[in-house]
Amino acid sequence: MKKNTISLFFLLVLMIQYNNLLANNLILENLQVEDNQTIRVDIAWDNAWNLTDEEVPFNYDAVWLFAKYRKSGGEKWQHISLSSNTNDHNSVFPTVVGLEAVADGKGVMAKAVQKGSHTVFLTPLKLRVVGFLPDERIDIRVFGIEMVYIPEGGFWVGDGGSLYSLRKSNQNQPYFIAEENKEILVNQAELEALTAVEYRPEGTVSANYPKGVGGFYCMKYELTQEQYKDFLNTLTFEQQDTRTANSPTDNMGSLAMGTTARNGITIRTQSIGGTPAIYTCNSNGNSVGNETEDGHNRACNFLSWADLAAYLDWAALRPMTGLEFEKINRGTKEPFAREFAWGTTRVSDANTVINDGTMDEEVIDQLIYNDGGLANFSGEGVRGPLRVGFAAKSTTSRLESGAGYYGAMEMSGNLWEQCINLSNRGLQFDGTFGDGYLATNGNSNVSTWPSNSGNGAGLRGGSWNSKIDTPPNNDMAISDRFYAYQVTDSRRATVGGRGAR
Numbered sequence: 494m495k496k497n498t499i500s501l502f503f504l505l506v507l508m509i510q511y512n513n514l515l516a517n518n519l520i521l522e523n524l525q526v527e528d529n530q531t532i533r534v535d536i537a538w539d540n541a542w543n544l545t546d547e548e549v550p551f552n553y554d555a556v557w558l559f560a561k562y563r564k565s566g567g568e569k570w571q572h573i574s575l576s577s578n579t580n581d582h583n584s585v586f587p588t589v590v591g592l593e594a595v596a597d598g599k600g601v602m603a604k605a606v607q608k609g610s611h612t613v614f615l616t617p618l619k620l621r622v623v624g625f626l627p628d629e630r631i632d633i634r635v636f637g638i639e640m641v642y643i644p645e646g647g648f649w650v651g652d653g654g655s656l657y658s659l660r661k662s663n664q665n666q667p668y669f670i671a672e673e674n675k676e677i678l679v680n681q682a683e684l685e686a687l688t689a690v691e692y693r694p695e696g697t698v699s700a701n702y703p704k705g706v707g708g709f710y711c712m713k714y715e716l717t718q719e720q721y722k723d724f725l726n727t728l729t730f731e732q733q734d735t736r737t738a739n740s741p742t743d744n745m746g747s748l749a750m751g752t753t754a755r756n757g758i759t760i761r762t763q764s765i766g767g768t769p770a771i772y773t774c775n776s777n778g779n780s781v782g783n784e785t786e787d788g789h790n791r792a793c794n795f796l797s798w799a800d801l802a803a804y805l806d807w808a809a810l811r812p813m814t815g816l817e818f819e820k821i822n823r824g825t826k827e828p829f830a831r832e833f834a835w836g837t838t839r840v841s842d843a844n845t846v847i848n849d850g851t852m853d854e855e856v857i858d859q860l861i862y863n864d865g866g867l868a869n870f871s872g873e874g875v876r877g878p879l880r881v882g883f884a885a886k887s888t889t890s891r892l893e894s895g896a897g898y899y900g901a902m903e904m905s906g907n908l909w910e911q912c913i914n915l916s917n918r919g920l921q922f923d924g925t926f927g928d929g930y931l932a933t934n935g936n937s938n939v940s941t942w943p944s945n946s947g948n949g950a951g952l953r954g955g956s957w958n959s960k961i962d963t964p965p966n967n968d969m970a971i972s973d974r975f976y977a978y979q980v981t982d983s984r985r986a987t988v989g990g991r992g993a994r
Contacts, residue, residue, distance in 0.1 A: 519556060520615070521637050529625040532560055532573070534635050536590060537615040540887045541605035542900075550644075550824055550899050555593075555710060557638045557994060558620070559600035559809055559929070561727060565630040568769055570727040572809065572929025573633075574598045574623040581621035590616045595994075598623055599809035599929055602640070602710070610887075636723065638712060638808065640994070641900045645708040647671040648820045654830025655973040656965055657692035659684060667828045670816065673706035679915075692974055694915035701923040703813075703993075705820030711813060712991035714881035714902050715910075716796065716804060718774055719789035722758050724804050725749070725772045730764050732935030736803055738795060738984055741770035746780070750795040754986035755877025757788045757850070776850045786850040792878035792908045792989045798947035798981040799936060801911050801990035806927030806937035810992035814922065815912040815977055817993065818953050822905075822971040824898030831970045834897040834905035834954070839865030840961065840969070843884065843906075844874030854880035866895040868906030870969060872958035877986065878908050879957075901991075905969035906959065908989030909952040913942075914977050918949030926994065952976040956987035 518539040525533040543553040560573040579594040593602040651659035651667040661668045677698035733741045737749045741764035749758040757776025764770040773782030822834040839862040885894035897904045932938045943949025955969030
């Protein structure tokens with residue numbers, strides 16, 4: 494059969510985020526397939542940045558693009574392999590958007606080429622498929638996740654004051670990590686935890702353990718409810734049943750993940766006879782889903798470790814480590830005791846919401862201190878997560894938006910981040926990426942990641958219900974490790990997560 498006579502049906506999923514710091518309003522549209530080998534999709538986003546060699550923080554933002562397909566009318570979605578050769582992919586306006594292939598072929602990075610901060614106008618991209626897409630009627634989806642690039646370079650861990658902070662052995666001083674591919678001896682040799690033996694690393698940090706010195710990408714935002722909903726809508730019934738708190742067979746309008754705390758993922762079409770359910774966002778609780786006020790861009794809470802790991806495996810990303818967590822927030826700066834993600838020890842509470850559930854959801858609260866950040870943390874007024882990037886606009890500073898050093902948002906407050914720790918199980922992690930596929934039961938199947946019970950992972954950065962005013966408790970401090978070994982084997986209203994690549 495001639496390639497130009499194929500008949501395909503294409504479905505594009507728009508992953509839309511609005512009014513976020515430096516990059517927002519991500520648009521993917523006009524999906525096409527050319528000759529069964531090339532996926533074309535147009536991309537645009539507002540206030541992108543490329544500050545490489547220009548100014549602090551000398552980095553750029555990007556969009557992780559990946560694609561999946563299924564035979565029309567089928568249930569199982571397949572991850573599409575893309576060429577690992579950057580030259581096989583094409584941007585129609587290469588001076589506007591550049592493409593970067595990855596070695597495992599699970600997706601591509603799209604990034605702004607023009608220096609400075611600006612809007613990326615709609616740019617057609619052509620992504621080369623490995624081999625050919627099926628020569629029959631298929632459904633195809635392209636997904637986009639906003640990322641920030643964390644440049645190569647040494648950094649400090651620990652701050653000399655936070656609970657169970659890491660430190661240089663036998664000295665109450667931060668520890669400098671200078672090399673990525675070098676072992677770190679622990680306890681009496683090089684690295685230990687402040688005051689508590691049970692919080693010390695449980696073995697040598699291997700050369701393969703991701704430390705944060707080498708360059709990598711981190712999700713700019715916590716996983717959103719829309720992103721998790723779209724993930725669920727590509728799973729089989731059995732996988733959905735594992736990845737939700739309530740059964741896919743529950744009635745239309747039933748909540749999927751939790752019963753409280755501003756999570757609005759609901760069943761639009763219930764499962765019957767083993768068919769997958771169809772999920773929607775419906776935070777206002779009426780009879781119509783996917784309305785503009787239905788909380789699509791709120792951070793997704795009620796995520797167990799197994800839920801987060803499954804999403805990251807499916808998206809061909811990986812978890813981040815607690816060491817990387819500190820690099821993402823502190824950058825190259827020297828630490829000081831009890832600092833938050835925005836680099837100071839002061840914070841103002843974000844607890845008075847306007848435009849609730851919409852793409853413009855934000856708070857009217859102002860900064861109390863001129864050297865403090867804005868975060869959702871006290872549980873007063875807001876009993877759940879806010880929209881990702883809620884405090885950020887194109888004109889806001891790092892303090893006003895509550896951003897980490899490299900532009901990652903809500904790393905202090907909103908929802909707990911789930912990071913791989915320095916326990917025996919956590920130290921088995923070697924940075925392996927997900928392959929785009931899950932086990933039949935819906936679990937991640939990457940052997941070097943922490944177990945699906947959560948052994949090897951823990952919590953960092955605080956949440957919408959964190960305490961910071963009862964010394965020495967300071968959940969949101971980036972070096973605080975009080976919950977770094979907290980196993981997240983259940984779904985909690987305060988826990989979310991993000992990934993890296």
